[in-house]
Amino acid sequence: MFPFTLIKSFIRVSVLQNIAYRANFWIDLLNSLLNLVVSITAIFILFQQITELNGWDLSATLGLVGVYLIVSALRGLFIGPSLEALVGLGQEVWSGNFDFTLLRPINTQFFVTFRIWRMNALLDLFLGMLVIAFAITRSASPVPFWDWLLFGITLIASVLTLYALLLAFSSLVFWSPGFLFTWVFNALFQLARYPVNIYPPALRILLTWIIPVGLITTIPAMALSGTAAMNTVLIAVLVAILMFFAASWLFQKGIRKYNSVSS
């Protein structure tokens, strides 16, 4: 199974590099904990003043925070680090090292997606799951199996959508090398920390249909609290698949652009 042995090799090398670069487990742990504490504190401060936020009670909102942490963790596990090497600070596309990437006899999109891993993100994943567990116990109503299933499906759709969005933003670099499009995306992604329906209508439409950052955390959280209708779930899956193909197409176009002008 070539893709899997290749990924194994990428993980191995990433771990070695992390150790060599003196990446500190304890500092990463601290960062993860601080991130968690700040996110939860914000929710608690809010819910001292209100009991529900546009229909979301404390448990549901905490559930959404958990989803945000899980999705961010999966992004931080390999999607984020890999694409940052391509188009982040010190980017390959700018330095020209992308040439080497293009010379490898493997699918370029696969390569730039899976090549760098940050295993410490598993910490954030664990913390996110803790938050969800906490949210569920606090809501005092167990989550039926069907809702777990929907949660799983929408979570996968969310990660796929996140990947597609990040890939699309990254691809823009081929037309404007040096500009940090992924940092712009990072800023926009902050908006996913809260349910999308708290935003004013215009912004809500932007975050649902144009740059579906809102869908990424809101829909799985809805599934978890049993408020996700079937067609919502279907839309989430459809959007994820559509965005994946659109982003992949944009990426290929970007490579063709690089192939026609890099000197």
Next chain:
Amino acid sequence: MNEKIIDVQNLSKTYRVPQRDPGIKAALNQFVSAKFQDVVAVNHVSFEVTAGEIVALIGPNGAGKTTTLKVLTGLLQPTGGSIMVAGHTPGKREHAFLRVISMVLGNKSQMLWDIPALDTFHVLGEIYQIEKIEVKQRIEELSLMLEMEDILKKPVRNLSLGERMKCELVASLLHRPQVLFLDEPTLGLDISIQNRLRSFIIQYNQRYQATIMLTSHYMADIERLCSRVLLIHHGELIYDGALNKLSEQLSNSKLIRVTVSEPLADIDAKEWSSFGAEILEQNHQNFTLRVEKTQAPACTAMLLNRYVVVDLVVENPPLEAVIDRIYQEGAV
């Protein structure tokens, strides 16, 4: 094996470069009506390379060498012409094609920085789907040829430039490519390492019949390694052939080195300029004249007449000087 491994016919590459005047007004104008300029980087270049050759691609900066190399490796799409490398069209970037070529870029590194070179080699082994045992054997063989066994386990960032270049070479040869492209491989290296690398390239070429195409600004590289030279200038191929004939063919001058029996007072330049001769240097009993090719015999006769000549040699200008003049004057 006289098969053609590289066949380039009428390769052209034109870039459309946005034309922009400085200033804010012009920048805004750019959105309304963008102006472009066509820059011809490569202009109808044709050549063929047979398997196992070591060929040099030389020319001044901006002549189109790197563009040509990038087209041959599929990194750049040509604007016109047909290209065949190892039986494939590079522009299609098929995996089968990418498996049989390789590239070393003198000023860029494909090594992972913080970890030992061995780890990069292992990942490359996975990427090129080479059996683990094979990878091990090839690393051993190549590092033996390059005398670098002791640096394999050091983090790449701790290596000297020369040691790193050895790693780049190993990395590029692990999958035994049929064609190896070297873009300024000896850039910035000290003489002993340069020699080491040149010996290695010759050795490798003899052992595996790999076709090698290299660009370099070091004449020593070209002279030692390449039987054949492609000279590109202003995007055009102005010479394709043996190195030792280049000077003869491209230059229309000859150098006459004269040694006379008695020290001379200053030679009168005007006296010789009627032959179109230029005095290049003058030192006690020796002097050198540059003469237009056709005037050389007549000039030689004059010299033999005029002076008591101890030694006289008529030769082609040194390669470097010829190429230098071409680079500078743009003409031949």
Next chain:
Amino acid sequence: MNHRGGFALIKSTWLSWLQYRSFFFVLAFGWMIPPLVAMFVWLAASGQDGIQGIHRSEFVAYYLVLILVNQITYSQANWTLGDVIREGLLNNWLLRPISPVYQVLSSEFAGKFVYLVFTVPLTILLGLVLRPKIDISFLQLSFFLLSLILAWGLRFVWGYWLALLAFWFTRADALLALQDSLVFIFSGMIAPVSLLPGFLQDIATFLPFRYMVGFPVEIFTNQLTLAEIGLGLLIQSIWLIIALILCSWLWKNGLRRYSAIGG
């Protein structure tokens, strides 16, 4: 004190940073988003009735002003001073006949200028769309400006002493992460300090963070009585003095250690 040299340095740093403005705009954009998200959350939470007397248009005013104040006071000393020390480049500065403070100040003004070129128009635009309630007397405006200058001074000097720790510690990540979290919670970003739950509010009144961002904003948005303003200015000044003392002490000792080690 070499003022002439200092001003020349500031001007030239300005001009060179303008070249990289797209990078700085991306940064400024990123810093605007958390306050905006908080604003939308409180807008959704306050509904028609407001929260503890703060109504929608007042939340808008609070956060838009906070965005500006935050940008004006934001500390970059970790990069402009801390990294310089860590990378051993301090010698370049020490050899010049200008106090190193000028170097840091020139980056400070250059940066602020470029960031504000981005942030101010955007904030005004948001103001036109969101209609903040702004009702301020001349006296309040004067107090606001005074506290703003002190806030800038405090955050600058605070960042300066933290950056000086680079003389002893090769990495600042943990401290920075902690500092960012504390600022986020206690400076009035997550919520205006008056909306923090009891014990957090008490802590916030004594920690310096509120006085770096939130305090001037509270003056501007009419949340404080004259007495509270007076007390706040006092606490602000005390923290400023503490920070100055820390800077002076750390600089002397740090420099001694730096030259002992050989830079």
